[in-house]
Amino acid sequence: MTEREDVRAFLTKLLSRKDDPKPFADDESLVLSGRLDSVDVLDVVVFLEKRYGFALDPAEFDPGRLDSVDRIADLLKRRRRK
């Protein structure tokens, strides 16, 4: 499973926990569309911490970077490059 697929699977699970089975595009902002709220963003944070050992810097934290498959995958890619 690629990172992108892993992220998509996680977001699908997160949405299904909220009774939201609707499909979503990789570039769809799930926070702006109201499908995820701030507590759900924390689930994404925990997912990144546990699965990928991510430690997000509070001073640079931007929830807007965690609201779609594309953005999360991009974050993971950039982190790998560092």
Add this chain to the structure above:
Amino acid sequence: MRSFRLIPRLETYPALVSWVRTAPGRLALVVVFTALLRLSGFALWLPTGAILLAASFFPARRRFIFFFAALYWIYRDPPLNLFLLTRLPALGPAAERIPLWSVFAVVAGIFFLFGLYLQTVRRFPNFPVSRRPVIFLLSVLCVSVVVSVHLSGLPYFVAVAAAMILSRYLWFFAYAVSDLRSAGVAPDAGTLGALRPFWGYTDVPFAKGALFLSRIEAKDDESLAVVQLKGLKLLAWSLVLQAAAAQLGRLDGVVPTYAAALAAQAAGAPVAWRLRWAVLLLQFLRSVAAVSVLGHRIVAVARMAGYAAPRNTVRPFSSTTIAEYYNRFYYYFKELLADFFFYPTYLRFFKDSPRLRLFAATLAAAGFGNAVFHFVSGADAVWSDGLRPALKSFHVYAVYCLILGVAIAVSQLRARARGRAPRTGARRAFSIAVVFVFYLLMTVVAESEQLDRRLTIADYGLYFVNLFRP
């Protein structure tokens, strides 16, 4: 029947969307929108309509248009309490002789200093003042307040004006710094436009800062037409709510205001038991209606300007948990608390204890952050009443924040433990009723900042207890 809509989904009619993309369509849309703005009683409907017209016909120049709009708004409606500033008790009659241009000089000075601060953040991102913008800005405000009360004459006036402006702009500045840090985007015309958005604001930045705006900006003609039609629809909905709220006004004289009921209680002649509940219910409904109408209007103008801003209030009375209601009632305030208190606390503390981590972050936002925001927002009380009385009178709101923070934190933990919310039937209705009653009861202390500041928590506590004593 379920598909019935009082206001049709205009943006789903392809022919209408196409027509709105043409010059006559755009013109007609802005004219109708401006007429509705006027109907809503919005005083600045004409300049707002003119700005919207310019932005609709020159979308590529949108940010520059909004930059000049921001300058005009600062001139038209200076970001401070001019009435209080020109009647400062500590200055006496001398306050009225201070020329107005000096206020704008202070505004310009504050913006200049903020520009220097942004440069510092850019060049030295690891400085403590760069990493903790809210703490830094709050510290500057505290120092200005404390220093101001020890000055006199012109220096006193300048310090008070500066502190007043900072208290109005603190969260706008915080978003600008946060944008710079998270995206590395250099401040531009869009940054100033976002500092004083012409679509309106409270002390809460609607649509956050320039970075958020750039994410929700209409990128082409079609998305602009769609978002503008959504804006028109929202403004129409705001008018419907405004008309409904006006009906509550017909109860004036039948049901006393909450302020009057509290005064009657203080005078030893409390209103009748049933009336106490009616007073509270009316206060609660009025407050929700006021936030909804104002929020819808601001977001509607932002959408007409080409930004697909999320609604501020979305069916709060359908909430099945206390936390959900808070999410639905005042979205941009909740976002402010999340951005500057919730996420930072969550990312810094209690990483090994998930439940404590969530509890602490929620309490930091809905409790502590809420209290800080409202004290800053009501900072004018420091100059009208004095520092000590202002702090003392704030204790009621601080208690409210503590109760609310704990309630939302517990609600979130319970919701996560329970999993799915009840979908239909009696359980759902019961959950909705519990949430409604909780916020109805919180109304006892929720608006203490707008009521008689001499009242203590004991006065509000007595009103609360008397609700259950026929």
